[in-house]
Amino acid sequence: MADGTTFKIDGREVVAKPGQTILQAAMDEEIYIPYLCYYPKMKPQGSCRACMVEVEANGRKMTVASCTTPPMPDADVTTNSEEVQGLRRNVVELLMSEHPHGCLTCHRIELCGPQDICQRHVTVTDRCTICPKNERCELKDTVRSVELDLRTPLNYHRRDLPIHVDDPFYDRDYNLCIVCSRCVRVCDEVRFDTALTLTSRSGVALVGTSHGTSLLESGCEFCGACVDVCPTGSLTERNYKWEKAVSEVTTVCTNCPVGCQMIAEVNKFGKVVRFKADLAGAANNGQACMAGKFGYEYTNDSLRLKRPYVREDGILKKATWAEALDKISAGLGNHAADEVAVITSPRGSNEDHYVAAKFAKTVLKTPNIDSALNADNALLSRLETRIGTGAASNPIWDLEGAKSLLVVTGNPTEEQNVLAVPAKKAVREGAKLVVIDSRETELTRYANEWLRPRPGSEALLIAGISRAILDEALEDQDFVSSRIENAEELKQALWKFDLAKVSRDAGIDEEQIRRAARVFAESDAGAIILGNDGLTDSTTERVVDASVDLAAITGNLGKPSSGIFPLYQGANTLGARNVGAVAGDKGRDIQGMISAMSSGDVKAALIMADGVSGFTPSLRSLPAALERLDFLVVSAAFDSEITHHADVVLPAATYAEQNSTVTNLERRVQLLRVTAEPRHEERTGWETVASIANAMGGDGFVYSSASTVFDEIAENVAVYAGLTYELLQSGGIQYPVFTPNSEILFSDSDSKISVSNPDYDELAGSITSDKLTFAPGRVLNQPERDVVVRKPAEMNYVDREQLIQIHPDDAKSAGLNEGDMIQVKSDNGHVLARGKAVFESPQVGLVGSTTLFGELATEMHELESADWTPHMPGLGLSSATLEAAPVGQGTGAAAD
Amino acid sequence: MPTQFEELQARANKRWAELTEGDSAWIRVGGGTSGQAAGTDAVFDAAKSAVESTGVNANVSMVSAMGLMYLEPQLDILMPNGSRVFYGNVESHEVADIVEHHVQNGEPLTERAFAYSGGDGSGFGNLPELKSMPTVALQQRIATRNFGDTDPHDLLQYVANGGYTALNRALTEMTPEEIVDEVKAAGLRGRGGAAFPAGVKWSFLAPSKAPVKYVLCNCEEGDPGAFNDKGIIENDPHTLIEGLIINGYATRSTHGYVFIRTGHELPIEAARKAIADAYEAGLLGKNILGTDFSFEMEVSLTGDSYVAGEETALMEAIEGKRSTPRFKPPFPAAAGLWQKPTNINNVKTISYVPEIVRNGSEWFKGIGTETTSGTAIVCLSGHITYPGMYEVPMGMTIREVLEKVGGGVSEGERIKVLQAGGPLNGLLGEEAFDTMIDFDAMSAAGASIGSGGIIVGNETVNVVDLLRSLIAFNQFESCGKCFPCRLGNTHMLEILDRMCQNKAKSADLALLERVGTSMKAGSLCGHGQLGFNPIASALKYFGDEIKSCLAGEIAPGGVYGDGTMILPTRTRP
Secondary structure, eight states: OTTOEEEEETTEEEEEOTTOOHHHHHHHTTOOOOOSSOOTTSOOOOOSOTTEEEEEETTEEEEEETTTOOOOTTOEEESSOHHHHHHHHHHHHHHHTTSOOTTTTOTTTTTOOTTOOOTTOOOGGGOGGGSTTGGGOHHHHHHHHHTOOSOOSSOOOOOOOOOBOOSSSEEEOTTSOOOOOHHHHIIIIISOOOOEEEESOGGGOEEEESSSSOGGGTTOOOOOHHHHHOSSSSEEESTTTTOOOSEEEEEEOOSSTTOOEEEEEEOTTSOEEEEEEOTTOTTTTTOOOHHHHHTTGGGGOTTSOOSOEEEETTEEEEOOHHHHHHHHHHHHHTSOGGGEEEEEOTTOOHHHHHHHHHIIIIIIOOOOEEETTGGGHHHHHHHHHHHSSSSOSSOGGGGGGOSEEEEESOOHHHHSHHHHHHHHHHHHTTOEEEEEOSSOOGGGGGOSEEEOOOTTOHHHHHHHHHHHHHHTTOSOHHHHHHHBTTHHHHHHHHHTOOHHHHHHHHTOOHHHHHHHHHHHHTSSOEEEEEOOTTOOHHHHHHHHHHHHHHHHHTTOSSSTTOEEEEOOSSTTHHHHHHTTOSOOSSSOOHHHHHHHHHHTSOOEEEEEOTTOOTTSGGGTTHHHHHTTOSEEEEEESSOOTTGGGOSEEEEBOOGGGOOEEEEOTTSEEEEEOOSSOOSSSOBOHHHHHHHHHHHTTOSSOOOSSHHHHHHHHHHHOGGGTTOOHHHHTTSOEESSTTOTTTTSTTOSTTOOBOOOOOOHHHHHTTSOOOSOEEEEEEESOOTTSOOEEEOSSSSOEEEOOOEEEOOHHHHHHHTOOTTOEEEEEETTSOEEEEEEEESOOSSTTEEEEEEEHHHHHHHHHHOSOSOOGGGOOOOOOEEEEEEEOOTTOOSSSOOO | OOOHHHHHHHHHHHHHHHHHTSSSEEEEEEOHHHHHHHTHHHHHHHHHHHHHHHTOOEEEEEEOOOSOGGGOSOEEEEOTTSEEEEEOSOOHHHHHHHHIIIIISSOOOTTTEEEEEETTSOOOTTOOBGGGSHHHHTOOOSTTTTTTTSOTTOHHHHHHTTTTHHHHHHHHHOOHHHHHHHHHHTTOBOTTTTOOBHHHHHHHHTTOOOSOOEEEEEEOOOOTTOOHHHHHHHHOHHHHHHHHHHHHHHTTOSEEEEEEETTOHHHHHHHHHHHHHHHHTTSSBSSGGGSSOOBEEEEEEEOSOSGGGSHHHHHHHHTTSOOOOOOSSSOTTTSOGGGSOEEEEEHHHHHHHHHHHHHOHHHHHTSBOSSSBSEEEEEEEESBSSOEEEEEETTOBHHHIIIIISOSBSSSSOEEEEEESSTTSOEEEGGGTTOBSSHHHHHHTTOOOTTSEEEEEETTOOHHHHHHHHHHHHHHHOOSOSHHHHHHHHHHHHHHHHHHTTOOOTHHHHHHHHHHHHHHHHOSSHHHHTTTHHHHHHHHHHHHHHHHHHTTOOOTTOOSOOSOSOOGGGGOO
16 A cells, blocks of 8 residues: 555546545546545545545445545546436535526626626626636536536525625625535644634534634634635635736745745736635645735735835935935945945845845945844844754744644744644644743643743743753653763753752742653654744843753754744845845844934945834834934835835835745745736835945946846855756755755754753843833633624724733732732833733733734734734733723723 | 452342342332333332331332333332232322232232232232233343333342343453354344444454554434433443443453433433442443453433434544544544544444343344344334334334234324334335334335334324425434535425425426435435435335325325424524
């Protein structure tokens, strides 16, 4: 069986791979068998029965569902006999009795337009031409393949249900549902959310939400997986609902470093009308998230900047590129090297960053260059030092096979969403999960051990776990002796750690630390997902050190389903670092630039502002700092708080308007492709910088296309050596390229890793000295708490009492009681949260609260900016004060 | 030194002797769900207070029901002299009188009694002996052997009547393979409806070396007119528990589940109590009866779902999921409950196992017919004189069961139609009444023993109405997973609705057949595959009546749409 089963389909010899069903084998051979409930990469279901085939084996003949039946050796499968076709026709005919089908069964199906008069008197609302899925309906294909008659003798029952259009991003019209349950299953067995469920049974079985009518409280993460798999018009994206696509282009989402491969559907006006996750995508395996699935349409927005603007008399006025470039040459050229800075876009491509870095180095001669979201500097740079690259040691989907997982101060479900999918799969399949986080996040709900420590004590806690592992001799002795260079040093250092003291300092029960140690170390494959939310740079470095040490002593490096996965911000931060668009030792990094702008040390700047928002916590002070500049050039897609301070604004092309490459967090270089040509004078990042460089007399900035830029990158940047666009056409490639087993670092059994020499006091020194730290949490749903969904206008919104978790000691010192209405204020007086005090905080000094993802989804959906993804607030920690809420304030999720 | 089992037996025999051989009389009141419905609780209370107020020396017990439901509430009195007199249809106000005359004065109220047993052989006037009554005489009780005699909640009474000797024998004298061979040789076929040889099924599971294996026992029993599974569990749960432990040993399984539908209150209570008692007595848990064999057992419940009785849907239900059938392969023996190797058997099948192990396969093989050995536990209801649960040897004809055991038609002149084996099986007309009760003979007649329920209809029953009720049940109970069953049942119901309302056209019959054929060939599980059976068999036996209604005529003696059916509004939003 290991090498497959040989059998025949319609007389053709076919070899099924082990574990394949007849349908899957047929699909590999491009033999058409209709199906409705089956979907690639999902478990077979066997409910639609449209895939019935005739199988003759061992002298017996039977009719089976090909989606669930494995082929028998030497079986003869007939897909199209009169009998099978008749059976299929009968099943489809039954299906037609509850799905509008006047057009489906009509020979004019391809000929009619929406405005045509129907000779057959098919009700307008029952026509295919007005169905949002008309051009991409799987049901239609199936119906046509069985050749139904014009009419069926069965009675047609329209369900006449109201259409759900009141939740964010997508509509649900269960009048068109055929109850194939693909959506329910993708939500459950692929996304592990179970936000959707089958309701009722028999003839009235249907799809619905698990708790009621709205997706906002059902645990939906608005990833759109259900929309992607729906074979009918039941589930449709609300934007461009009825748009017909004329072409499909495979490209990459540039919202986060997962780098999901997406299929963009483009209409005849060159607009991107839909984004679907690509099943062939190696980084995302057919999945996407709210931002990737629904946050694409800013490229089509009419408020896009169309041409350059130059500030005259305080007002930005229309200008030509030539005028703008003149002004820039003067403005930037006018300053000393150290007085200028270049900030690149987090969405920028490798080409953009490379040309920008070259420009900074050779034209401006300044070391001040950084990527806007490279605020995670410490996470990546420390990892670079420790494991040789500031990226994941293993592929993202390797996580699905992990047997234990440790997630540290990261919230992948929201910020690197698709990375959480294989992690959740591993947990569903029995992997043990340990989460170290002061905030409540989605993953804490699945955690076997949720360590909710005193903020800043994370590194100490991880070192404590390592200590507990050594204590109980759970380390991987082989790995420790053969692969770690200086294991003894680490052991000696950890022997000095007193677990009881770790427990006291971190505020975590010693036994829980030991349990976490056992859970992580006793599995065959443990992976560490490492974030740095709320950590300072020095703490981050210690957390990285402690995590690498932990991975090393447990032997979780260099083998599948283990390793370290950094959660950083910015889709192409890694690419930016690779091609040199980061501050070196002499240059200022992004934070340094912002403070140098405020102090007047930096006087002129070029900002590539696509995806840069003052809303991002690390960039909050940027807009104010820009005000002090003498000269500012901004390349942007939209008018924003960044362009307000600009002297010259250049129109930027978006992700959809360029061929370029980006590098994701698993070291995969992937190709963006032009899905829509720029309509006006927009230029891509590298074109813009090259134009400026040429205008300023720079040398070597004449490129004929993005691929020539990339060829130059491949020549100059070692990790990309040998890569070309040609090679990337068939999918992303992970570096180190042309190296066997390069997808997993340290897989060479001769490679060595060194461990650190932790010092207790240094690690304990990271523990926050703030009196109170506010750690906001967010989860997909909280079934234990009541949620009311209200519909004040057209849309649903979540309305529930906010609870503020505080420690009784903190309440006492603030003079508050349990049950009081209180508010949490930041140091600058900003109200962070308001609600009822509950004594549920495990730590003195830790204030928590948990909101629902549905609230965030509504907020994003209602945001006026078309480019809303940079506005998604993360869950940053902040120093806070507590006070009684002013009388008369509502109890809702407050924040002003 | 006596073994653990011998000690248990000694305790049990002592207890039984106290009840049956001492100076006290033993008043037994038949319990069970149908007894309860008939008012047995009040009779029991009345018996207790009568004993108290008269001060007679008597024990009062609520025991298992005899299965003679037409005589419920039922009470019998065993006197110290060994005579036992049975009173039927007892009303609670009569009890004091009966106790006073019978126990206190030693003068049984023979005019209120229906039978006697035991005693010195002189009898009680005209009162028939119990075993001479046709409803008893024609029975051959194996799974129901203790009915009417023992308290289902008392493990010791079960042991005293030979209980758990089979288990003891199996564990101490037989290898698992020998038991499987014994069950194979006995020709025991599954009583859940499919009639698959149980020993063969066990042999699929036995060789698997998996560390965790399950044996499940299915008491979903949702068929209207079937109550024998519930009957066995509520009246003699230990016969099932013992059988399931033997099943577990024979297949080297580690866990057993007794799966009962929510709402079957007495069986649930009885099974839970019996399992707890068995643990207490060392018959379950680690090292059963001091041997190496360990086996855990618990009761698992479903919601109200008929399809949960389908074997894979049942596993989904136990796993806490929506109870919808899985596709096969993989078959349960390879990947069943929690994806572990699993066997699943019906309550009745398992309940025969202790007696087969105790008496040997030859003995069992000697009962019944060539192809179907053993007995059939039939539940008679509807227009029948003696409704009840009867265990008769396979091979009796339907007519014998109806006429001799059931006493013939009640309220009417003749039996017109039978609904046998649950709503997924066929209707039978008079020309089929001479069919033998035997899996193969029944299936040749277009029906099935199925779960054992036989609902009897007299000449006033309209076949189209009856069909409509059955299809309405099937439609309502479809789980909604596969398209042919979910939609096909709905359309069949619609067409039958039209027929009931005299609005059907002649083409509707062909349509009905077309839908039925798609369901049969296309459905995922038996619920859809068998869903057309009632109509197919009705066409065979009552074709004229059905066709006459298509022509717009009302069949003789029938009234369409008399309001007793489930309204269509329940099946559509």
